[in-house]
Amino acid sequence: MMSLTIGKLAAAADVKVPTIRFYEQIGLLPEPVRTVSDRRAYDPAAVRRLAFIKHARQLGFPIEAIRTLLDLADHPERSCEDANSLAQEQLTTVETKIAQLEALRSELRRMVAAGCQGIAGDCRVIETLADHGLCGRDHSVPGRLSS
Amino acid sequence: MMSLTIGKLAAAADVKVPTIRFYEQIGLLPEPVRTVSDRRAYDPAAVRRLAFIKHARQLGFPIEAIRTLLDLADHPERSCEDANSLAQEQLTTVETKIAQLEALRSELRRMVAAGCQGIAGDCRVIETLADHGLCGRDHSVPGRLSS
DNA sequence: CCTGCATCCTCTAGTCGCTAGAGGATCAAG
DNA sequence: CTTGATCCTCTAGCGACTAGAGGATGCAGG
Numbered sequence: 001m002m003s004l005t006i007g008k009l010a011a012a013a014d015v016k017v018p019t020i021r022f023y024e025q026i027g028l029l030p031e032p033v034r035t036v037s038d039r040r041a042y043d044p045a046a047v048r049r050l051a052f053i054k055h056a057r058q059l060g061f062p063i064e065a066i067r068t069l070l071d072l073a074d075h076p077e078r079s080c081e082d083a084n085s086l087a088q089e090q091l092t093t094v095e096t097k098i099a100q101l102e103a104l105r106s107e108l109r110r111m112v113a114a115g116c117q118g119i120a121g122d123c124r125v126i127e128t129l130a131d132h133g134l135c136g137r138d139h140s141v142p143g144r145l146s147s
Numbered sequence: 148m149m150s151l152t153i154g155k156l157a158a159a160a161d162v163k164v165p166t167i168r169f170y171e172q173i174g175l176l177p178e179p180v181r182t183v184s185d186r187r188a189y190d191p192a193a194v195r196r197l198a199f200i201k202h203a204r205q206l207g208f209p210i211e212a213i214r215t216l217l218d219l220a221d222h223p224e225r226s227c228e229d230a231n232s233l234a235q236e237q238l239t240t241v242e243t244k245i246a247q248l249e250a251l252r253s254e255l256r257r258m259v260a261a262g263c264q265g266i267a268g269d270c271r272v273i274e275t276l277a278d279h280g281l282c283g284r285d286h287s288v289p290g291r292l293s294s
Numbered sequence: 295c296c297t298g299c300a301t302c303c304t305c306t307a308g309t310c311g312c313t314a315g316a317g318g319a320t321c322a323a324g
Numbered sequence: 325c326t327t328g329a330t331c332c333t334c335t336a337g338c339g340a341c342t343a344g345a346g347g348a349t350g351c352a353g354g
Binding site for chain 1: 300301302303304
Binding site: 048051052055056058059060069072073075076077078079080083084086087088090091094095097098101102104105107108109111112115116117118119120121122123125126129130 | 195198199202203205206207216219220222223224225226227230231233234235237238241242244245248249251252254255256258259262263264265266267268269270272273276277
């Protein structure tokens, strides 16, 4: 019965302690056994599950998608259709976001390049913000990438 | 005394009505005059101010930065140093984020390309998520772009 | 054995930038 | 005069945590 404290688990998966409690609360991680003094005692498998979650989060998958993905990982006999489509969806999301950010980047570059040293009244940054007509109109902020 | 209702203002700046009330609440927009029946009555200048805010938000500037930027726009005699550095900062943020997303994109592409038709047990998507060692280790999700 | 500090526990509230909805008043067109 | 759109305030919710209060426990050194 080699079990881990929440702190050890956190260190092992490089995740913060409160995050683990949070994942438990929302049902991504199962409730672990408790010691007599009510501390969480994890078995080593928890490290892999948590690492899975962490990796998926790093890739930007939303929690709900991760729930599905974990479920699939827990039931290897099911069809992996969902996993494929979630990955495809996430790829599309990321690609869209990159495109939008590239548009922002180019306008910001123009603003910064035109940067001024004087007073706000003559500032190109302020001016650009004040008049959208001054710039390529095709940017808009990406929706959040689930993070 | 050509004044606008909140709805007209919203339409004019292409922003939602509750968003305007929200901006007022946090002090980005000044409290407008009220009619006898307690409705907000905006003067046309409000459209420009709101458009300024909208544009800055589209570029990903956080509210606090916009506060500074608006302040500068209101006081054209001040130095625009802050505007320049905020823009530079924002550019850096966006560039960092693009780089991170590009790393995500390439891993997601690999996952999707290896996509499987079978059961979850053999699924490369699941497998990749389970074992971070299988992929280039250099991605991590961008912090939010104040979006 | 004792001290002291690290770690653990639960709970609540805060982050960011809105968005949604309840419950009600008012306006404008037909 | 009625109907439906718009307005008002207020509260709560989103996602994915993060921070902090206030207290209990565990562990290592002296």
